[in-house]
Amino acid sequence: MSAKTKFLLIFLLPSLIFLGIFTYYPIFISVKYSLTRYNMLSPKPVFIGIQNYIKLFKNPVFWQVLKNNIIYGLGVIPTTMLLALFFAILINETKRFKALFELGLFYPLLIPMTAAAMIWVFMYDPDLGIIDKFLGLFGIPNIGWLGDARYSLLALIIMAIWKNVGYFMLIYLAGLQNIPDYLYEEATIEGAGWLKKHLYVTWPLIGPTNIFVFIISIIQSFKVFTQVYLMTEGGPGYSSNVLIYYTYEHAFKFWNIGMASALTTIMILFLLLLVLIIFGVFEKRITYSVG
Amino acid sequence: MMNRNFKIYLGVGLMALYCLFPIYFLVLYSFEPSEAAYHSPPVFYPIAFTFSNYTGVFKSIPLARYALNSIIVATSATFLTLLFGSMAAYGVSVLKFRGRDLFLNSLILLGFFPAATMIFPIYKMFSDINLLNNYLALILPYTVGGLPLTTWVMATYFENIPKDLLDAASVDGLSIGGTYAKIMIPLSLPALSTVAILDFIAFWNEFIYALTFMPDSNMRTVTVGISLISGRFTYQYPWGQIIAAALMVTIPLVIMVFVAQEKIISGLTAGAVKG
Known part of the structure; x- marks a missing residue:
């Protein structure tokens, strides 16, 4: 073995x-246990083939949880992206207080999700919460967000948008710096107004950043756990349950390890597929660098 | 033109309100007695002033102990992830070898996996070897969690260091290990500190592992600790204390932002994208 190879091994x-x-x-381990019956009644894992998977696919709750994950993604991703881009454009055109605005958008990102979740529980409270009190000023009756199966998932979506906008805004702001000024000048000479300028110059040229943000958002939307755990516990009913929380419940609440492992395996396969597709389609366009 | 500028400032103002209002609201309520939460219509300006929420937190939970736990865990994991991440990055970027793309890509791929998917197997492993409630139970998995980003960013940074410098080092008789320690690390301090801050914030804020691998009440981290201040029903929650605690746990992060805002922003926007 050459000295170089030896060093290489030590470093990696x-x-x-x-x-x-x-x-x-x-x-x-997850794949292994997913093929076993391993729960409170059967404390030693017993091989049962793919029965856990069959049971899961036949369980309407599993499909609802999956649907919740998709609704959550559909609710959070486009809204966050559009808001973030809009804010980035505004900040880019602002001359004064730029740093202050950046910090303002940035703070929600820094707050630990635990703290943010507690704060939003307070804000969503039907009796004490600022949100229902505020809506009350316009004569809207109390909604009671987290306790209502119709609104619990929406409540999580709104909070996620608040928490993520700042991060994506920063990424868009970096992306905007790569669009040459003369394109905007030409557009202005051609008589384009603010909206047209951004529709025909910014939007097409921000495309690569859009892709990057989109990828991160999709993956982030599957990571949602802390706020579900602290704010709704997946409820009322299963109205705000999502894949990771559902898996966590099986492992640590119901102590059904076989089922939890099957869920984990499904999630890993799904994410692997997703990431491979993303990498296959966009790989050449993504690089990583620190300024 | 005046008109347009005005519109832009109006937009930015609304946006700042949207982001800063919740924070204003929190700081305000953290200094108000708990009854303030029951005012209707809500209070938007200070009416009373008290520190009792802040002092009350320390009576409800051992926050100082939790903070110590968080500092130990986050600092150790940041150090380890920087050490191993930069070593791997050096291996990947300087010592070209077959399979390097495979190594880097699989690392990046894993970075996309939510930590929570691995939670049960790791829990089982730790409980089998009696590592639950040990600082290592968080330090080790956090280190792994930090590796993809750290390695990725550092590898890119190393590749931009001029090759002449490395050639000169080997002419001067420095070994591969010596080049890493005496040239690469000092040269990449800017990138290292950026990644260090990002890793630290991520570890400080982590919840699901901290909740699961540290069931002992003395071993909790601050993020888990503050979620424990509560009553049976929401109307019994000590809201003032919860808010004061939530604000206090962000103090280290806010200090970091003031010291190194530029670094953090450049790190967070590190995913530069080619057109």
Whole structure:
């Protein structure tokens, strides 16, 4: 073995060991347990083939949870992206107080999700909450967001938009710097107003940033857990339950490890597929650099 | 022109209101007695002033102990992830080898996986080897969680360091390890500190692992700790305390923002995209 190879091994080994123990091995374990009956009544895993998966696919709750995840994504992603782009354009055209505005959008991102969740529970409260009190000023009766199956998922969506807009705004702001000024000048000479200028210059040229933000958002929308755990516990009923929370419930509430592992495996396969598609389609367009 | 500028400022003002109002509202209520929450119509300006919420937090939960736990865990994990991440990045970017793209891509791929998907297998592993309620139970998985971003960013940074410098180092008789420690690391301090801040924030704010792997009440981190201040029903919640605690746990992060806002922003927007 050459000296170079030896060094290479030493440099990569720590990462490989860590990934092996905390990523590859857990994936292997999940797949293994997903094929077993392993719960409170059967404390030792017993091989049962794909029965857990069959049971899951036959369970309407599983489909509802999946649907919730998709609704959550559809609710959060386009709104956040549009708002973030709009804010980025505005900030880009502002001369004074730029840093202050940036910080303002940035703060929600820094707050731990736990703290943000507690705060929003307070704001959504039907009796004490600022939101229902505010709507009350316009004669709208109390909604009681988190306690109402019709609004609980929407409440989580609104909060997620609030928390994420700042991050995406920063990414768009960086993207806007790459659009040359002369294009805007030409557009102005051609007589384009504010809206037209951004529709015909900004929108097509911000495309690559859009793709990047879109990818991050999709993956983020599957990571949602903390706010569900703290704000709604997936309820009322299953109205705001999402995949990760549903898996967590199976593992740590119902102690049904076989089923939790099947859910984990499904999620891993799904995300793997998603990421592979994304990489296949967009790989050449994404690079990573720090200024 | 005046008219247009006015519209832009109106837009920006609305946006700032949207983002800053919740924060204003929190700071305000953290200094108001808990009854303030029951006012109708709601109070938008200070009426009373009290520190009792802040002092009350320390009576309800051992916040100082939680903060110590968080600092130990987040600092250690940040250090480890920087060390291993930069080593791997060096291996990938400087020592070209076959399979390097595969290594880097699989690392990035894993970065997209939510930590929560791995939670049960890791829990089982830790409980089998009695590692629950040990700082390592968080430090080790956090380190793994930080590796993809750290390695990715550092590898890109290393590749932009002029090759002449490395050639000169090897002419001067520095070994591969010596080049890493004496040249690469000092040269990449800007990138390292950016990643360090991002990693630290992520570890400080992490919830699901901290909740699951540290069931002992003395071992909780601040993010889990503050979620424990509550009553049986919402109307019994000590809202003033919850809000004061929520604000206090963001203090280290706010200090970081003041010290290194530019760095954090450049790090968060690191996903630069080619046209």
